[in-house]
Amino acid sequence: NAGVTQTPKFRVLKTGQSMTLLCAQDMNHEYMYWYRQDPGMGLRLIHYSVGEGTTAKGEVPDGYNVSRLKKQNFLLGLESAAPSQTSVYFCASSDPGQGKETQYFGPGTRLLVL
Amino acid sequence: AQSVTQPDIHITVSEGASLELRCNYSYGATPYLFWYVQSPGQGLQLLLKYFSGDTLVQGIKGFEAEFKRSQSSFNLRKPSVHWSDAAEYFCAVAPYNFNKFYFGSGTKLNVKP
Numbered sequence: 001n002a003g004v005t006q007t008p009k010f011r012v013l014k015t016g017q018s019m020t021l022l023c024a025q026d027m028n029h030e031y032m033y034w035y036r037q038d039p040g041m042g043l044r045l046i047h048y049s050v051g052e053g054t055t056a057k058g059e060v061p062d063g064y065n066v067s068r069l070k071k072q073n074f075l076l077g078l079e080s081a082a083p084s085q086t087s088v089y090f091c092a093s094s095d096p097g098q099g100k101e102t103q104y105f106g107p108g109t110r111l112l113v114l
Numbered sequence: 115a116q117s118v119t120q121p122d123i124h125i126t127v128s129e130g131a132s133l134e135l136r137c138n139y140s141y142g143a144t145p146y147l148f149w150y151v152q153s154p155g156q157g158l159q160l161l162l163k164y165f166s167g168d169t170l171v172q173g174i175k176g177f178e179a180e181f182k183r184s185q186s187s188f189n190l191r192k193p194s195v196h197w198s199d200a201a202e203y204f205c206a207v208a209p210y211n212f213n214k215f216y217f218g219s220g221t222k223l224n225v226k227p
Contacts, residue, residue, distance in 0.1 A: 004157075031212065040123070042204055042217040043158075050213055058214060090157055096212040101146070103215065105157030
């Protein structure tokens with residue numbers, strides 16, 4: 001039982017490049033979330049999903065897209081990376097319907113956009 | 115609008131001393147409140163949560179928190195801090211359906227030997 005895993009762990013992009021961050025969970029959770037963490041700002045919700053095939057915007061969705069084609073995976077895409085997207089990205093999952101409101105977090109992905 | 119404020123950016127305490135980390139929230143409905151801890155280079159781990167009932171909740175690692183509705187606060191406490199408690203602590207609030215979580219900016223705890 002690996003919990004929540006994130007791929008890659010670290011990436012350097014040039015401005016304008018695109019990339020996809022992968023989040024996978026093996027706990028059969030319904031809800032999944034993408035956050036970014038910046039110094040002094042805590043975690044801010046980018047997008048979230050309450051089930052397979054559904055996604056919704058969080059606090060800071062601009063410049064990002066997501067997809068939840070399979071229940072266990074939640075992908076975060078950057079179509080045209082900007083230096084302002086340099087951050088640490090965390091994925092989390094939970095399953096409130098089963099009384100499991102606790103969010104389980106992945107180890108994070110460090111992204112540097114030059 | 116929902117928000118969480120952690121007024122202390124950094125706190126330093128001596129090992130064995132007591133600890134209190136402050137958290138104030140702004141939320142229109144009944145809040146569900148959480149405290150998470152993040153060690154360097156790691157993801158977040160849940161310490162404790164409050165949904166309803168007894169306003170004093172116990173968590174892991176000897177932490178506890180008290181919900182005070184009149185003060186819109188959910189402060190985290192520990193009677194005796196250990197060096198291994200050095201980390202960053204985040205308070206969070208969520209609505210009843212847990213589709214969004216709002217985090218505070220965090221408090222970094224340093225523990226002096």
